[in-house]
Amino acid sequence: MCRPDHYGIYYEINPWMDRNRQADRTVALRQWEVLYQLLTETLRVQVELLPSVPGLPDLCFTANAGLLVDNLFVSSRFRYREREAEVPHFTQWFLERNYRVACLPEPALFEGEGDALFCGDRLFAGYRFRSELQAHHLLAELVGMPVHSLELADPWFYHLDTCLCPLQPGRAAYYPDAFSPASQRLLKETIPELFPVTEVEARRFACNAIVVGQAVVMNADCPHLARTLAEAGYQVHEVETTEFLKAGGGPKCLALFLDREAT
Template identity: 50%
Template sequence: MATPTMPPDPRGPRPRLLMCPPDHFGIEYEINPWMDVTQGSDAAIARRQWQALREAVVALGAEVELLEPAAGLPDLVFTANAGLVFRGLFLPSRFRFGVRQGESPLFERWAREHGFEVVPLPEGMYFEGAGDALFCGETLFAGYRFRSDVRGHQWVGERLGVSVLPLELVDPRFYHLDTCFCPIAPDAAIYYPGAFDEYGRSVIRDQVPRLAEVSAEEAASFSCNAVVVGRTVVLNRGAPKLAATLGAMGFDTRPLEFSEFIKSGGSAKCLTLRLDGEEAAAWKSSPAAG
């Protein structure tokens, strides 16, 4: 007897996210202003916060795939830094700091085992994946200075055949682009102006028609580091002004606690990697495109 096939989902394909359980997460070194090895993190609370995020995105319709955690790699939990997915390609990160470079072989192996074509960047370039490279519409917005470099972004743009807009990050607290900029639709994004120089701010304002500006106070609670599933934005609790702005723009918000991960310089977006691609093609078949 033939197995019946499910009818196609009228909402389009489900978003696919990669996450890594925080079994070995902790503050074991300091590579950004948020990290303090003397403060540490609470493993039990971190586990609950991670699980709440996983449950929230699944409830919103996303499919979550898991990477096995590894001892000695406490930041492996931040899968956004694994690389950049573009259609069937996976461009793995080249981390600036040696303490994170051990993550790359694990991310690359996972990608190959799951059918992606792995395309490494040339030696001598720094590129930290979807932490610093985010599509808004058909343009790749690329943060540089603290982790990634312009040469890496240029190579990525040429390899993928897409337009790249480099944006210099000027505040070390917002060392990755995804800590201060979050596309929420092909023509809309959340951003914190203070993380960019005047040129970067002008580029964003010129290129993104609808912007939800975040205050300095709410930016410090990592409210820009959000996960978008359809028309719902999952973000750190403590950003009521941003939530009101997003509501006026037609988006729902799902505030959650990420206190333990903020101690390491990450929040919701850092804990996920879009496997169906960060590019605009993912939105064209998504409820968020409406």
């Protein structure tokens, strides 16, 4: 994770972002701290911190840094130049800790865990708005496993982690209308138990949740999904990330998994 010390809406690269609707950094810092304390103190998650950097307002969205598969960190190649300067900071952090670091060959665009999520041993990857389908083939070769490609259909759900939340092997929450019809079919074929999310709650980024074992850290004011998860045996922890939603981010956007098996 990365403290949002320099967070703000300074450019517009997705439909959520509007420079005239600025985030309140004081509130954002408070919301981030609540999330951090919930993870570290209540759920006992070990969280490593990346130093914040002036001029990189989206560095706090560490899920977009890349994808970690075992000891290999596959670094992102961002679609928009506004985020390109984040890459050296992410890669340096992993290199200093003796991870293997790789990047997909140019010009393949790939935005890390924002667009690539494991559900059990299955790797799902989204494409169209930020990552490219071509990148999925290259990613599969690099990590040595098949990638299930999902076409995103709604620009408001521009990353896969905004509309799909893997819960455990064979189970996930998702917002159906964020996917093309073919990708909806693929999800139903590969994930036996899917919990559909309503449009209202999807726009609250209900799917952008952090899953730690049987605990699910999700945005507040998503009562339908919260009730569904509780009935399915999960411990639901609700947090506010209203200031990050202004940039198209939620709880999951603020965290990158270093140990996939722990989830």
